[in-house]
Amino acid sequence: MDYTYYPGCSLESAHSSYNDSVKKVFSHLECNLIELEDWNCCGATSYMSVKETVGFAISARNLALAEKHKRDMIAPCSSCYTILAKTHRYMKELPELHEKINECLKEDGLSYNLSVTVRHPLDVLINDIGIEKIKEKAKFNLEGLRIANYYGCQIVRPEKGFDDREDPITMDNLFSAIGAENVYFPMKLKCCGGMLMTTYEDVALKLSKEIIECAINNKANCIVTTCPLCQMNLEAYQDEINKKFNTKYNIPILFFTQVLGLAFGFSDKDLGIDKNLTDRINIKGVLMH
Amino acid sequence: MKIGDIKVPGKLSWKEADLRQSFLRQLETVPNSEKIKSCIQCGTCTGSCPVSYAMDISPREVIALFRAGDMETLLNSKTIWVCASCYACQTRCPALIKVTDIMYALKRLAMEKNIYPPNFPVHSLSKTFVNIMNRFGRLHEPLFLVFFLLKTNPFKLFSFMPLGLRMAKRRRIAYIPSKIKNLEGFKKIIRKAEQMDMPLTLEVSQYLRDTVGYGAVDKEIVLEPTKN
Numbered sequence: 042m043d044y045t046y047y048p049g050c051s052l053e054s055a056h057s058s059y060n061d062s063v064k065k066v067f068s069h070l071e072c073n074l075i076e077l078e079d080w081n082c083c084g085a086t087s088y089m090s091v092k093e094t095v096g097f098a099i100s101a102r103n104l105a106l107a108e109k110h111k112r113d114m115i116a117p118c119s120s121c122y123t124i125l126a127k128t129h130r131y132m133k134e135l136p137e138l139h140e141k142i143n144e145c146l147k148e149d150g151l152s153y154n155l156s157v158t159v160r161h162p163l164d165v166l167i168n169d170i171g172i173e174k175i176k177e178k179a180k181f182n183l184e185g186l187r188i189a190n191y192y193g194c195q196i197v198r199p200e201k202g203f204d205d206r207e208d209p210i211t212m213d214n215l216f217s218a219i220g221a222e223n224v225y226f227p228m229k230l231k232c233c234g235g236m237l238m239t240t241y242e243d244v245a246l247k248l249s250k251e252i253i254e255c256a257i258n259n260k261a262n263c264i265v266t267t268c269p270l271c272q273m274n275l276e277a278y279q280d281e282i283n284k285k286f287n288t289k290y291n292i293p294i295l296f297f298t299q300v301l302g303l304a305f306g307f308s309d310k311d312l313g314i315d316k317n318l319t320d321r322i323n324i325k326g327v328l329m330h
Numbered sequence: 331m332k333i334g335d336i337k338v339p340g341k342l343s344w345k346e347a348d349l350r351q352s353f354l355r356q357l358e359t360v361p362n363s364e365k366i367k368s369c370i371q372c373g374t375c376t377g378s379c380p381v382s383y384a385m386d387i388s389p390r391e392v393i394a395l396f397r398a399g400d401m402e403t404l405l406n407s408k409t410i411w412v413c414a415s416c417y418a419c420q421t422r423c424p425a426l427i428k429v430t431d432i433m434y435a436l437k438r439l440a441m442e443k444n445i446y447p448p449n450f451p452v453h454s455l456s457k458t459f460v461n462i463m464n465r466f467g468r469l470h471e472p473l474f475l476v477f478f479l480l481k482t483n484p485f486k487l488f489s490f491m492p493l494g495l496r497m498a499k500r501r502r503i504a505y506i507p508s509k510i511k512n513l514e515g516f517k518k519i520i521r522k523a524e525q526m527d528m529p530l531t532l533e534v535s536q537y538l539r540d541t542v543g544y545g546a547v548d549k550e551i552v553l554e555p556t557k558n
Contacts, residue, residue, distance in 0.1 A: 315500070317500070
């Protein structure tokens with residue numbers, strides 16, 4: 042199967058590990074990811090809070106570029122996924138907005154006719170490829186891993202998407218199929234603080250701490266996430282959290298594609314796990330420095 | 331206190347009326363934004379909000395203040411900037427109000443009118459973001475962080491050093507910003523969109539005023555002595 046691939050800015054620098062692991066996992070499952078040519082930043086949450094029409098217009102530029110290919114578009118970053126899907130939905134719901142945005146796009150000879158479906162890699166893995174095939178392709182059993190599945194805010198909200206909005210289970214199903222244990226994790230949808238880490242650090246540290254605390258109290262040995270910003274907040278700020286709350290947390294924060302890659306037999310280096318700041322974990326659940 | 335400053339529903343001060351009008355205009359790009367009038371003040375939004383403990387006005391009160399005709403207090407609040415945009419309120423609202431989108435609209439309005447609570451860096455964050463985007467078409471995270479801190483709190487740059495070094499050691503910093511090829515076309519789109527931002531078609535403005543604005547209230551209030 043072929044998909045258009047929209048990596049997003051974050052996957053180009055700080056989270057190249059997510060980029061690497063998504064590509065490895067999908068090629069292992071015989072899926073072609075074709076990068077969208079000359080994509081631009083989706084605008085994230087920041088553009089929406091300055092100028093909305095511009096925010097929609099630049100986001101729609103990507104959709105217009107992707108439309109030429111008649112393929113679904115995969116956006117691994119949660120923020121990109123939400124913004125692109127939101128742009129598509131709002132343009133569909135508000136004909137005036139659609140017209141307005143198309144007039145902007147016309148300046149560069151583009152137009153968007155509402156035919157692109159924006160999808161998250163997790164959605165594609167579960168619904169297109171299927172758990173059966175993933176099970177078949179898995180080389181190792183992950184029985185040593187006790188995973189806290191952290192979905193974050195943006196992939197299941199605000200509109201009903203591929204998973205439940207209050208209690209998503211796709212990632213749990215995926216990992217239990219390849220032998221891992223999913224711990225009880227009621228914080229699976231709680232906000233990590235997002236961009237507040239740069240503006241309102243106290244608030245974000247508290248939110249992130251509560252997530253890590255819940256995972257550790259439930260005996261998880263790693264937290265698995267789908268979002269670059271969540272990964273950053275939970276991982277890079279763990280030291281900061283330890284300092285502030287006088288704790289000794291040291292729990293690996295992995296992308297779900299990295300864990301899947303481990304089951305497929307890829308090395309830490311292939312999956313970018315060596316770029317993580319916390320200790321590494323192997324498939325037996327042993328922490329390594 | 332001047333007479334004009336007293337807040338009476340239906341008789342708003344000039345400033346308040348202007349803010350209200352601009353706010354309703356911001357809501358134009360939100361589908362079903364007129365649902366704001368069906369708020370039942372149940373507080374589900376506040377209960378679902380992970381950051382409501384750090385807010386000075388709770389999300390429920392945001393809607394209440396809008397109704398009471400006090401946009402100015404709203405725009406001066408910490409609340410709209412503390413919102414992390416997690417969409418928990420919007421997902422759960424029984425009246426289907428797009429609370430998160432309303433928060434975005436309030437942020438834009440505050441920036442448009444230059445009303446910020448003191449020492450509040452969030453709007454600088456968004457503005458820095460926009461500057462970098464307009465230059466490269468993509469976001470370069472390290473540059474973004476450095477510019478933002480230089481603008482708001484240069485001393486904090488030092489406290490970011492250890493983390494920066496650790497990130498660099500793990501090859502997680504891209505030193506050269508990546509740029510899109512067709513930057514000219516991209517800028518053309520932005521320029522056009524900027525001109526378009528918030529044009530107010532007459533019917534929409536009329537519709538919003540009559541369904542959610544004070545226009546709606548005015549119609550129902552008939553100042554006649556009761557017949558007795």
